[in-house]
Amino acid sequence: MSLDEKTAAAQAAEPHRRPPVPRWLLGLGPLVLIAIVLGLFSLLNAPGLAKLSEGVPPKEEVAVEDIRLTPGQIEISVRNEGPDPVSIAQINVSDYYAPFTQTRETMAPLESTTLTISYHWVEGDPYEVALVTSLGGKIPADIDAAALSPERGTSFFGLMTLLGIYVGVIPVALGMLWMPFVRRAPAAWVRVLLGLTVGLLAFLAIDATLEAVELVAGNGSFGGPMVVFLGAATAYLVLEGTDAWMRRHQNLSAAGQKAALPPQRLALLIAIGIGLHNLGEGLAIGSAYAVGSLALGASLIVGFAIHNTTEGLAIVTPLAKQPPGLARLALLGLIAGAPAAAGALIGATVYQPALAAFLLGVGAGAVAQVAVKLLPLLKDHTGRTFTPLTSAGIILGLAVMFTTGLLVQA
Structure with missing residues (x-):
């Protein structure tokens, strides 16, 4: 038997080898599986764990980010930094419940809203402002000394x-x-x-x-x-x-x-x-x-x-x-x-x-x-x-x- 014939016979006797899996696919595969599992977990609303939150009131955490004063108005920007939606139901300014409007009725986690309060404030006076949520929680937004905010022109x-x-x-x-x-x-x-x-x-x-x-x-x-x-x-x-x-x-x-x-x-x-x-x-x-x-x-x-x-x-x-x-x-x-x-x-x-x-x-x-x-x-x-x-x-x-x-x- 010639050398070429021996080589061909040896190759025929070896088991067929599959081509190697691309390296990028090995790295991407786990990420795709993780995304699928998390998506199903969220879509099914954490199966088996829903009872853990029964009877537990939502957690309300709101941060005051900005306060601006214009004639007859107080503008307050707040952000929901908690895990549950938050709604501002009332605003108390120095023991007076003032009318207001807001850019967003309900804040999802990390969302913000701007509250425009109708209130005739007096320059130099301090004000105790409390934002009351729909569940009765209070977020303080006090003003030490009222002053007109500059126009941004x-x-x-x-x-x-x-x-x-x-x-x-x-x-x-x-x-x-x-x-x-x-x-x-x-x-x-x-x-x-x-x-x-x-x-x-x-x-x-x-x-x-x-x-x-x-x-x-x-x-x-x-x-x-x-x-x-x-x-x-x-x-x-x-x-x-x-x-x-x-x-x-x-x-x-x-x-x-x-x-x-x-x-x-x-x-x-x-x-x-x-x-x-x-x-x-x-x-x-x-x-x-x-x-x-x-x-x-x-x-x-x-x-x-x-x-x-x-x-x-x-x-x-x-x-x-x-x-x-x-x-x-x-x-x-x-x-x-x-x-x-x-x-x-x-x-x-x-x-x-x-x-x-x-x-x-x-x-x-x-x-x-x-x-x-x-x-x-x-x-x-x-x-x-x-x-x-x-x-x-x-x-x-x-x-x-x-x-x-x-x-x-x-």
């Missing part, structure tokens, strides 16, 4: 833009005027200034996180405080991934992967992180003004300016030995400061607590990531990061931000 948007420039762009630009001083400072003082920058960024991260958690502390819709940490983790991982991609794209060596970032890129990361933080800050300012709870005045603007001026110093400190041109400095200043104006516009028009908390979390994660990237630059000639000088700089940065933050009472 062209002049209003212009004012929000100007406010963002006052508290964002101008302070950052003034802080960047420390560039000549940073350039002439000796190496030891530069490490102190870098430590100061780390302290500034660490304070911003902590402050933004606390402020964001406070915003949604009593609001469980869209995850409550979880959205803050989701935003922080997202920003941190996105910046880390972007930095790793840029390093790979520039074909850096393995040793270069562990080295400190180039000063120009580090300054850009600092500007981006501060810009994201200022976006959340502007969001808070715009929303506070939109509901009449922010008293605009020279003292408040001065407080924000002093507080945010240190952010400009944080941007220029890594550039001590490699100063950029004026155009690049101007671009870095806009990246860091201009988001405050955008945040003020967003906060004054489409404010939503969960969105504000998420953006504040994004800012916190961004500045935290940049603070970590700064640590390699603190090393002295012996390779130590936390020396007495750098530790003093970090503590000074925390102290400066805390002290200037006391000037801002928005």
Whole structure:
């Protein structure tokens, strides 16, 4: 028997092999089965478990998201953050049941409605507002001091833009005027200034996180405080991934992967992180003004300016030995400061607590990531990061931000 005949006989003797199942089908199959099972479970209304809810009253959880006052009217936006539908049946304003209309009679989970209450309020007076549900539950929506909500027209948007420039762009630009001083400072003082920058960024991260958690502390819709940490983790991982991609794209060596970032890129990361933080800050300012709870005045603007001026110093400190041109400095200043104006516009028009908390979390994660990237630059000639000088700089940065933050009472 020839070799070809032996090969043909061996192949005929082997059992027929089926072609392998595509990999994508192996991954998609379980997802389809899960969807089918969940769909049937929902369609059949949880067979066998319906008796568990018998005699249990529906759970009503409603969060007040916005209050606006116009002549003779009070507008309140609320959202159902519970698992059961909720209907607002009555509204009590300071022991008076006021007539009202609403955009949605019944709120399904996560749905919202706007209540328009007919009530002749008096400017400066406090009001105890209670929203009474169809089951008798009461949701408080108190007004500490009634004030006319601003009209959202062209002049209003212009004012929000100007406010963002006052508290964002101008302070950052003034802080960047420390560039000549940073350039002439000796190496030891530069490490102190870098430590100061780390302290500034660490304070911003902590402050933004606390402020964001406070915003949604009593609001469980869209995850409550979880959205803050989701935003922080997202920003941190996105910046880390972007930095790793840029390093790979520039074909850096393995040793270069562990080295400190180039000063120009580090300054850009600092500007981006501060810009994201200022976006959340502007969001808070715009929303506070939109509901009449922010008293605009020279003292408040001065407080924000002093507080945010240190952010400009944080941007220029890594550039001590490699100063950029004026155009690049101007671009870095806009990246860091201009988001405050955008945040003020967003906060004054489409404010939503969960969105504000998420953006504040994004800012916190961004500045935290940049603070970590700064640590390699603190090393002295012996390779130590936390020396007495750098530790003093970090503590000074925390102290400066805390002290200037006391000037801002928005």
